[in-house]
Amino acid sequence: MSAVAVEGIWKYYGDYPALRNIEFSVREGQCLALLGRNGAGKTTLLRIMAGLLRPQRGEIRILDKDSRHPQTRASIGVIGHGIGVYDELSALENLLLFGRLYGLNDPHAAAMEWLRRTSLDNVAGSLVREFSRGMRQRLAVARAFLHNPSLLLLDEPFTSLDDRAIALLQSLMQSALERGATVIMSTHQLREAMQLATYVALLVRGKLIFHGERPAEMLQDPTWLYRTYGES
């Protein structure tokens, strides 16, 4: 079954078509890297998948349901450009908040588990505004993974992470893939992405230029796809 089916998506900002007739599907358990230069439409497409934007035309089915269906949203974990946590709450309060909103049976246990997995358990009671940038990013990762989502939508997940945090995120993504979750990530950090992605999609100015299994050439030369199909 398709985890995500994108069917003829058009999205305009004013008169400008940010996405033009995007059509592809991602099977359950796949890891797709969504590639493209700045302004190609990656973030817009991820936001539509996450139910944060409505397309003008077309439809996105997630696990065979509408992307705004509450059951669909309960199965999605999202990391966007912002970290999505509150500065004036503590790390634990933030995770408890989202644990309750996602209807977890034991939000406190889940929150403590993810604080431990992201090495934030020793600052669980500290306010997020006192955190370093890296700690805030790790908390954002904990928030997105808290409810064991079956689909992860990650927009530039490696940005502003140090090498240790990148390794942590990669291992969490790997664990998610091993338990059958689907991962879709947009990124400019091709080397990090190619370690996990088995499928790639390339957007150029709102058009889907390539979609399929990761070409073998990309392992040696991550920019191969850009040079072959897109803008060099």
Added chain:
Amino acid sequence: MLYLRQVWTVAGKDLRSELRTKESLNAAISFAIVILVLFSFAVDPSADQIKEISGGLLWLVFAFAGALILNRSFARELGNDCLDALVSSPIPGSALFLGKALGNFVLLTIVELVSLPIFGVLYNTQWARQLWMLMTILLLTTWGVTVIGTMFSALTVNLRLRELMLPTLIYPMMIPALMSAMRLTTLLIAGEPIPAGDEIWIRLLIGFDIIFTALAVGLVEVVLVG
């Protein structure tokens, strides 16, 4: 049950954040006190005139102070893109809206309860002679004001001039509720019971609350998802 828990979770989060920073609560209470003090210089506290304008004065103060609280309601979600995290979570848009409205309702009620005794001292008025009826009118009107303010706070959250746009949009919408509240509050602060002929104003307030709550709950999903 889950729905009510989600509403309370959002309201609790907003109240906890606000009581920790006191960003809008301090501003709204200070604003209300300053207006009450300044206006007290303009009228003779012993005059009958104060009995006639008390409802109007109080509700203008509450409405303007309320705008300071309502402006921050969705704006506080913009930092760190928290609104995206909330909207992408499985909570229904209506539960998110009601949670935020409930949080604003509590904060605005605090402003009103702080302002009333100060009004009583500055204007030499025994405002609590019809206390329970006054509290009923206060809560009914505050809910109406809060519902409209929270909805328009969501609508204007991404505008650069939202601090200006919000009051411009909400005050005309609030006119029926404020008219009723001013009329009834004036009577109650003067210590008079509400005459049978004026009960229509209470019905208007209740109808206003029901209609605008239903409209907001029905439309908020469209507002939240761009």
